Amino acid sequence: MPQPVGLLDRSLTRPARVALLAYDDVQILDVTGPLEVFGRTSRWLREHRGASSDCYTLELLSTQAPVIRSSSGLRLHADRTLGSPGGRIDTLLIAGGIGVQRTAQDAQVLAWVRARALQVRRLGSVCTGAFVLAEAGLLDGRRAVTHWSACDELARRFPQVKVERDPIFIRDGSLYTSAGVTAGMDLALALVEEDCGREVALAVARELVLFLRRPGGQSQFSVQLSTRGESRHDPDWNRVVRWCRGARLRGPLGSVHHGRQTGRGGPGGLHRVP
Template identity: 50%
Template sequence: MPQRTVLVVLFDGVQSLDVTGPLEVFAGAERHTPGTYRIRTASLDGAPVRTSSGLTLVPDGPLAGARDPHTLLVPGGEGTRTSDPELTAWLRAHGPRARRLVSVCTGAILLAGAGLLDGRRVTTHWSYCAKLARDHPSVTVEPDPVYVRDGHVATSAGVTAGIDLALALVEEDLDRDAALTVARHLVVFLRRPGNQAQFSAQLAAQTARRDPLREVQRWITEHPADDLSVEALAARARLSPRHFARAFRDETGTTPGRYVDRVRLEHARRLLEDTADGVEEVSRASGYGTPEAMRRAFVKALGTPPAEYRRRFRPAH
């Protein structure tokens, strides 16, 4: 198996976790299968850089002395807001030579500025998707996914999404066992699929202020197959249905029904991606009751029925 060089670009104002998260994944894969990866870091002049959190990172050397890598990884951070023309020029000249272009968070802004994302589907941190799309109309920005693969270009959302993407790349380069070993060592999920939304239901909605409503939110997440009608949830919160519905909407920013719908959809997606359970079993476990009810929910929210969703997004075993 050929050794793959992973070159990580460093610059002042870089987000430290955008660098160290993927690096820990590739380093773990190298420990699992020695000779797989050669990991290098480089800044423009080879000098140490100060991250957005104040941490100082010492690169292995200057970009000028770096050999063309298999994987060129560009992290994000505050330093991407004002691109260094010299760094942009280096990326424009050397990016096309890499076998695989990877960005984490707002690193996509640097790649786009160098013209390396033209005609590509990409993502970035949710708060910068609109800016990226506005500044680079030739780039198709998808604001929802954790990461997006388009040919040899792979872009991810913020911070921890870089770990998800790196694990997916390790699974592609080696195998699922290697990625699983690394994930266990880092105590993270093996694979948060790229199509998964940057926000889960719990993150997309606000956390309720009052304990009874927070308890209801937790209950919904842990018991998607239970009776989650407004009446049942109101009884759990010890409120009248009308008072409960109004308070839930006011404190979370969404209605109980929409919250339940999103939790059930996420639960069903995880089961389809990570288990071999049949569609009927998944529909019952996720609170849909029947495969037809789940099919309607998938088509409405995702534009694809459950069986097709599983075919597209469940990894090969």
């Protein structure tokens, strides 16, 4: 029987095996990003909480040959292929990449994923890895997200899937999907938070110099990507823009407050900013 979501308590008294499924022409950041989050969590707990063993064991799975050629040309060596015996998987993630459509048409891969879906505690995808889950029928009637450029295709090809275009990641029961590339690290941090608590997840985010865990509902298109608020020539103005993006403004700001942010100070300071 698969364990219900949340069964592992925050102490994680036993290692949880995290397996990531990859294939030729995989997006390498879809693989290395999430795995680094889990690996760094184990390291942080050893160094700062005195853990005597890793809370996660990591495994890279290949659909075919042991050596995986990523879309960037770099090669990864898998721990095992799908046909090889292995230990029980707690969390299974499927990476995305330009090779995903070929993988999603592989009947053996789909059968393997369907079988593991009945056994793992959590099943998820990074980026366009959602197409494998959808082709296997595992997203039917579920909310899901993928890379913004592939959302329309996912919705068109799989109308039974409730595709949402904006979120960074989505949890629907024990099934998780995430947006493109680095959003896989956001998803991994969310899974760490489920297992180990918010404090640990934030500490790991700081170690990796990541945003302190973006909420899953945040739009794939951040303010920084969708606007051109900063100036190439005015660092003081850029400080104000960055401060405004991070602040929760509840009312109008006076020029004196603005002056404190820019260092220009005084009434009328706002009018002197280009």
